[in-house]
Amino acid sequence: MKEKAGTIPLYNGKNDICEPGNEGPVTVSIARKIKAGLENKYEKWISGVIEAASDFPGHMGSNVLRPAPSTGDEYVIIYRFDNYANCMKWEQSALRQQWLDKLESMVVGESTTQRATGLEFWFDLPELPLNKKPSSHKMALVLIIVVYLLVMLINVIFQSLFEGLNIWFRSLIVVVGQVLLMTYIVMPWVTRLLKNWLFKD
Incomplete structure (x- = not known):
């Protein structure tokens, strides 16, 4: 699966969405386009992966934006952890990789991953793209x-x-x-x- 320049590969468990040095809360956004007819299957996948992530320490909640003009007709999952270390426990877990292995047959094309840390945590609006940040x-x-x-x-x-x-x-x-x-x-x-x-x- 191809990746957009500057994004983090979705299915390689060795690549970290979070980065060292993020001492405060970390917000991660992952956008994916789903194959036609597999939306219901993907919705069930979303419910399962969110429930799995919620059991990890430091998990602060998740949001799902469904396909709409504002999301580029992609599904967007947004999740938050209280710090980098706890984010990494989820990102590098075998459980997360198991969920990602189930996903590959459902997606089309490229995925886009973005991250917000520090002051941006206080100004998070789920309905806005994660790369849209106040100055x-x-x-x-x-x-x-x-x-x-x-x-x-x-x-x-x-x-x-x-x-x-x-x-x-x-x-x-x-x-x-x-x-x-x-x-x-x-x-x-x-x-x-x-x-x-x-x-x-």
Whole structure:
């Protein structure tokens, strides 16, 4: 199977989709065109491989984009791990290779693999191509504002509870609360709210 220039071969288990040095969350996107008439079989394959990946440590969820003009009429699987090491446990696993071996007869032509790490993790929208990313200065500006407001808000709301607490424990509460809020509530909402500005060409 041919590969597009700059992409990572799909079926060779020795090639890593994730790369060393990715200390933060890793998001991987794989686009494939499926042979006509095999869509239902591929849908079952998707369900199985997602369930298999979800059992691996650090798995943070998966999304599936089905063929549409916005995806180039390809299926796109997007999955996330909390860091490079855990991503590699899945990428290099015998279980993943077993699933890939079942797939080859279903796909047409080339596959495209893309990856996002670092700040881009906070600005992920499943409906957008993974290579469509906000500029660094926009991401930095939004994160500075969000982090500042959340730190102030948490401190104000829980000020009475923080009285008498050790500064290290108090800081831990603020950091944990901030990260959870940003990951699951604030940043998904902010990213959608500012979508047109963030992803403007």
